[in-house]
Amino acid sequence: MAFQLLINLTISFVWMFLYNAWDLPTFIIGYVVGGLILFVVRRFFHQPLYLIKVYAIIKLILLFFKELFLSNVTVVKHVLSPKLNIKPGIFALETDLKTDWEITLLSSLITLTPGTLVVDISEDQRTLYIHAMNIEDIEVSISAIKNSFERAIMEVSQ
Amino acid sequence: MRPNDVILKTATQLVTFIIIIFSIYVFLAGHHNPGGGFIGGLMTAAAFVLIGIAFDIKTIKRILPFDFKILTATGLLIAVLTGIGSFVFDSPFLSHTYDYFYLPLLGKTELATALLFDIGVYFVVIGVTLTIIYTIGEDN
Numbered sequence: 001m002a003f004q005l006l007i008n009l010t011i012s013f014v015w016m017f018l019y020n021a022w023d024l025p026t027f028i029i030g031y032v033v034g035g036l037i038l039f040v041v042r043r044f045f046h047q048p049l050y051l052i053k054v055y056a057i058i059k060l061i062l063l064f065f066k067e068l069f070l071s072n073v074t075v076v077k078h079v080l081s082p083k084l085n086i087k088p089g090i091f092a093l094e095t096d097l098k099t100d101w102e103i104t105l106l107s108s109l110i111t112l113t114p115g116t117l118v119v120d121i122s123e124d125q126r127t128l129y130i131h132a133m134n135i136e137d138i139e140v141s142i143s144a145i146k147n148s149f150e151r152a153i154m155e156v157s158q
Numbered sequence: 159m160r161p162n163d164v165i166l167k168t169a170t171q172l173v174t175f176i177i178i179i180f181s182i183y184v185f186l187a188g189h190h191n192p193g194g195g196f197i198g199g200l201m202t203a204a205a206f207v208l209i210g211i212a213f214d215i216k217t218i219k220r221i222l223p224f225d226f227k228i229l230t231a232t233g234l235l236i237a238v239l240t241g242i243g244s245f246v247f248d249s250p251f252l253s254h255t256y257d258y259f260y261l262p263l264l265g266k267t268e269l270a271t272a273l274l275f276d277i278g279v280y281f282v283v284i285g286v287t288l289t290i291i292y293t294i295g296e297d298n
Contacts, residue, residue: 103165
């Protein structure tokens with residue numbers, strides 16, 4: 001993964017050395033050539049090609065922007081409505097993610113979703129405690145988090 | 159029971175490097191733009207203070223395994239030496255000069271002796287700030 005990216009960057013630098021041109025266009029052309037070489041010899045590596053991971057990361061970023069937009073629309077709806085019909089509460093969510101980095105990313109994404117907010121993480125990092133604006137539809141929110149965010153982060157990190 | 163602050167620690171590992179690189183940029187921009195040794199040193203010290211908040215003071219000690227008072231003294235020494243250096247060229251104390259040089263890869267570059275003085279200021283500010291934080295933080 002990171003090793004393949006290093007190889008690609010090295011190929012770009014070798015390309016710049018060969019042309020004796022130290023500018024961005026030469027670097028980008030070298031990078032594209034390196035990507036093509038890596039694509040041809042992709043069966044040589046034990047892990048899948050890192051460009052697949054880049055696609056997963058771009059999908060995660062687009063998901064992030066979509067959730068940011070939707071959460072703000074939802075909050076504006078609740079603020080402007082004449083009657084406040086919400087039932088706040090805290091529930092626990094079991095997570096399958098392992099590393100600190102994944103947990104941090106998942107917590108940030110949950111905090112950005114409409115009506116949910118991470119308040120604490122358990123000592124063994126298996127459970128997130130989430131404050132929900134509407135505790136009524138808890139099952140819906142759990143399954144939504146599981147299906148969208150956890151899957152997207154798993155795709156990046158596996 | 160201590161709360162599990164995994165989010166703060168993970169974010170710190172990423173943000174610290176951004177703060178340090180920005181502080182170095184501000185330090186180097188000080189000749190023609192807002193910035194300079196003082197604000198650059200304060201920002202670098204702030205990055206280490208953030209590490210101290212997220213982890214603990216022992217971690218700062220492990221990253222920078224030397225006495226901060228010596229760092230302060232080194233900074234003052236550099237600043238004074240740049241002042242004394244002007245005696246070599248028969249000019250008054252603390253006269254500074256600059257010139258344009260052609261360096262490989264960088265092209266035409268302006269090098270000023272005021273930058274050396276600024277490095278002294280930078281070290282003094284980092285040393286003093288971290289000494290204060292360390293002294294207060296260790297108090298039991």
